[in-house]
Amino acid sequence: VYEVFKNVAGKYDLMNDAMSFGIHRLWKDHFIHRMAPVEGTKLLDVAGGTGDIAFRFLQYIQSQNDDPIMVEESFSIPTNIEAGAYSIPSDYAEEEKIDLSGYKEDTSHVTVCDINQEMLNVGKSRAEEAGIFTGIDWVQGNAECLPFEDNSFDAYTIAYGIRNCTHVDKVLTEAFRVLKPGGRFMCLEFSQVNNLGLRRLYDSYSFEVIPVMGQVLARDWKSYQYLVESIRQFPNQKKFAAMIRQAGFGMVTYENLTFGVSAIHSGYKLLKVVK
C-alpha cells in the first residue's frame, strides 16, 4: 500500500479529477456539509494526505464566521459591536502567522495524519500556496495505531483511505479510542452500486477505462488496477455499517452519493459504552 501511494502521490490530485470527472470535489464538499462543523471543533483527518478534507473543513468554518446567521440580531439593534472580533477575513492574513487563539480559547483545528510522508509533503505545499498556516497540523502515523491520546478529538474523518488499510476493524477501534465521548466518526468511501444496470456500467468503466487512464496520465497501470480491485473487495454499505457498530459506535447511518459509487458512513461515540 505504501508503495502504491508513494508512486501515486505526485499525480494524485490529477488522477482523482480524471477518474471521477471532478465529481470527487462535489463528494468531498457534500461530506463536509454533512459534518457541518461549528467553530471550535478539533478534527482528525486520517489518510488525508493531500489535505482535501482539511482545507474544506477550515473553509467551511471560516465561511460560517464571515456571515453568521444570528436569529435575534436581525430584529434588534446590535448592542455588541466589536470590529471583527472573532474572524479576520483572509484578505488581512498576511504571510506571517496570525495567532487567532487569543480571541477564542478553542479555535477549530485539524490534524492531518497519513502513513505516507510524500502525501503529507504534497499537502503541506498546497497549504502554503493557499496561505493557510494556523489551525492545521501534519503528522505521520499509522491509522491502525494512532500516535494520539485517548479522547482527544471532536471529529474523526477518513476520506477514501479506509479501504487501503489491512485491518479495518483496528482502524475503527483506534478511531473509537481517540474520539471524545459525543464525537463523530465520518467515513467517505467508494461503495457498492446497488442499481444493477448502473453497476454493469460502473464495472466496465472501472476495469477498462481507469487503468488505461492511469497508464496514460501517470504511467502506472498497476496502481490503478489495485485501486479498482480494492474498491470491489471492500465491504458494502450495510456490512461496513455493522463493522462500525461493532467497534462501539452508536447511531450509525450511511448515505449514498451518486447511486452508491460513494457512501458517507457516520457514527457517534456515545457517552456510555455499550459493547
Next chain:
Amino acid sequence: MAAPCINRFALIFRSISRTALSRCNRNGGRFMSTSTGDRNPPQDTSSGPGGSASSQTSNGGYNTQRTGQGAQYSDELDNSEDLVSEVEEEEMPEETEEEYQTKQAVLKASLPFVHQYGWTKKAIVAGAESLGMPSMVHGMFPRGGAELVFYFYEESNKELESFLKQKVTELKEKDEKIKTGPFIHDAIETRLRMIIPYIDKWPQAMAIQTLPQNAVQSWTNLSRVVDDIWFYAGDKSNDFNWYTKRGSLAAVYKSTEIYLIQDRSEDYTDTWNFLENRLEDVVSAGHLARNLQETNTVLSEGAKGFCVMTRNLLGMNNR
C-alpha cells in the same frame, strides 16, 4: 359484513404509515405505536358497539405482534456474532434506547438556550456543550431546530396527559360527572400555558412546523393533543362524530394558539375569553347541524307526501 375487509385495509394502512413515519422520525414512530394502542378512530360507520370492539381487539393483536417481532430481533442481535444483516433497521431496536436517551438529554439541555438562539442548530450546539459534549453532536439531529420544537411539543403533550389523568381520577374520587365544556376549556388552557415560557420565540416554532418536511410530524402532534383531551373528557363516539369532534377541537386549539402569541393582556385573559367564545361557537355549530338535520327530515317527508298526493290526483297510482 364490511368490517373484516375494512379492518384488513386499516391494518395495512397503519403498518405502512408506521414504517414510513418511523423511518423519517424514529421518535415519532415510538409515539405512533403507543397512541394507536389506546384509542382508535372508528373502523366503519355502519356497525355499532360490536364493530368497534372487534376493531379494538384486532389492533391490540397487531400491536403485540409488532412487539413480538421487536423481541425477536433483539434476540438475534444478542446471539449472532456475525452482525451482517439484510436490513439495517433490524438492529435499531436495541441501539435506539440508549441513543434515544442521549438525544433526549441533549434536547432537554438545549431548551434554555432557545431564548438566545431561537429554535435552531445553534441552540442544540449550546445545549450539547453545556453537557460537556462536543459540538459535533448536532449531527444527531438532521432536522436541526425542528427537532427541538418537536421535543418540546412532545414533552408538553406528556405533561398534558398526566394532568388530564390526574383530573379525571380526582373527579372520580369525588364521584362527580365530567362536565365536557369546562373540562375542555381547562385542558386547552393548561396546554397553552406551557408555551408561555417560550412565547418570545414561539412564532418561529410555529413557522418551522408549517414547513412541508415537518408538517406531517406537527400534524401528528396536534392530533395527539386533541385526541388526549377528548379521550379524557369521556368521548365514546364510534361514528363520524369522532372525526368532527377532533377536527373542531384542533381548529379551536390552533386559532387560540395564534391569538395567544399576539396577546398583550394581563395574564393572557383575552386569550382565555377568545377560547371560551370559540368553544361556544363549536357547541352552537353542533346544535345548528342537528337542527338542519331535523329540518331536512321534515322537509323531505313533506316533499314525499306531496309527490304521492300528486300521483293520486293524476291517477298514476296503480294500486
